[in-house]
Amino acid sequence: MTDEExxxxxCRGDQRAYQTIVKQHLTxxxxxxxxxxxxxxxxxxxxxxxxxxxxxxxPQWKPEKAKLTTWLHRITHNLCIDYLxxxxxxxxxxxxxxxxxxxxxxxxxASNYKIKILNQALGQLPENQRSAITLCHYxxxxxxxxxxxxxxxxxxxESAVARAKRSLRNRLLEEDVKTEQPVENDKLGNGKSDxxxxxQRREPG
Amino acid sequence: xxxxxxTKIVESYGSEAARWPAEQRExxxxxxxxxxxxxxxxxxxxxxxSLLDQITVPEFPTLESRVLNQQLPKQEAxxxxxxxxxxxxxxxFSQQLWRxxxxxxxxxxxxxxxxxFFSFGIALENxxxxxxxxxxxxxxxxxxxxxxx
Numbered sequence: 001m002t003d004e005e006x007x008x009x010x011c012r013g014d015q016r017a018y019q020t021i022v023k024q025h026l027t028x029x030x031x032x033x034x035x036x037x038x039x040x041x042x043x044x045x046x047x048x049x050x051x052x053x054x055x056x057x058x059p060q061w062k063p064e065k066a067k068l069t070t071w072l073h074r075i076t077h078n079l080c081i082d083y084l085x086x087x088x089x090x091x092x093x094x095x096x097x098x099x100x101x102x103x104x105x106x107x108x109x110a111s112n113y114k115i116k117i118l119n120q121a122l123g124q125l126p127e128n129q130r131s132a133i134t135l136c137h138y139x140x141x142x143x144x145x146x147x148x149x150x151x152x153x154x155x156x157x158e159s160a161v162a163r164a165k166r167s168l169r170n171r172l173l174e175e176d177v178k179t180e181q182p183v184e185n186d187k188l189g190n191g192k193s194d195x196x197x198x199x200q201r202r203e204p205g
Numbered sequence: 206x207x208x209x210x211x212t213k214i215v216e217s218y219g220s221e222a223a224r225w226p227a228e229q230r231e232x233x234x235x236x237x238x239x240x241x242x243x244x245x246x247x248x249x250x251x252x253x254x255s256l257l258d259q260i261t262v263p264e265f266p267t268l269e270s271r272v273l274n275q276q277l278p279k280q281e282a283x284x285x286x287x288x289x290x291x292x293x294x295x296x297x298f299s300q301q302l303w304r305x306x307x308x309x310x311x312x313x314x315x316x317x318x319x320x321x322f323f324s325f326g327i328a329l330e331n332x333x334x335x336x337x338x339x340x341x342x343x344x345x346x347x348x349x350x351x352x353x354x
């Protein structure tokens with residue numbers, strides 16, 4: 001059955017069609033929510049709400065305007081942004097740090113350390129940059145589709161992706177410099193460069 | 206092509222050439238082959254993407270059953286859907302006939318009422334007969350001349 005046929009069945013109240021759609025899109029939606037929210041509990045709550053909205057608002061989906069996956073990601077994006085605005089970013093960032101802390105225990109080699117740093121840096125990105133990089137890199141959307149999901153222009157999306165990648169790359173380069181010069185970093189204090197610290201201070205929450 | 210333009214494309218579209226804008230793809234490849242800074246940038250981008258790929262999402266073992274077993278509320282029908290449901294009810298054949306017929310008569314009734322109250326610039330001779338009666342006689346499709354005046 002095509003997405004259109006399934007959604008027509010959902011509009012008629014067919015619960016089997018609903019279940020098929022859930023099975024098809026659950027992983028993608030939950031992964032997107034997790035990468036934006038950064039913790040398991042909120043991800044599960046938001047994912048549940050997304051599919052509830054799919055059920056109640058099924059007639060609002062216009063197949064000629066957007067693919068079903070794009071529409072579902074848009075619902076997810078809006079719910080995540082609302083959630084972050086309502087509950088503040090602090091909770092999310094803490095969760096990212098918890099995730100990375102548990103990650104650190106699993107492996108201690110240089111590559112794993114870089115991944116840990118990168119995960120932390122991802123958690124510190126502004127929401128629009130994090131959403132943009134998640135949609136384009138992890139969810140595999142084209143820039144046009146990602147822009148439609150975030151309800152911004154393609155140019156704004158490209159700018160957000162570019163800034164996010166630049167920021168992540170700079171973070172990795174800073175780590176490379178630090179690991180190459182541990183003694184000098186120790187003399188400086190905690191090893192963080194002024195630019196990184198001032199950038200973190202500027203971050204909201 | 207300049208290094209700034211190349212950087213913008215790689216940062217906006219990623220390191221995979223397949224994702225680059227088709228009209229600039231070949232230009233980018235040529236530029237990359239002749240520019241060391243461009244190759245370095247692309248390698249950094251690839252390394253970043255490879256590290257990003259290694260950041261995984263945990264499993265959600267109970268989520269599927271939680272979503273599938275949640276209590277689904279009654280669906281909200283749009284105004285149009287509700288109007289259509291009233292016009293063509295599924296359970297009553299007689300209502301399926303008279304409701305559309307009633308709706309079809311509405312423009313006719315509306316036209317008669319409007320026509321009766323407004324002349325729309327057409328001057329009517331008032332010959333002393335009730336105009337409303339004439340109108341009904343005409344609508345009854347009788348031979349108008351058969352009536353005795």
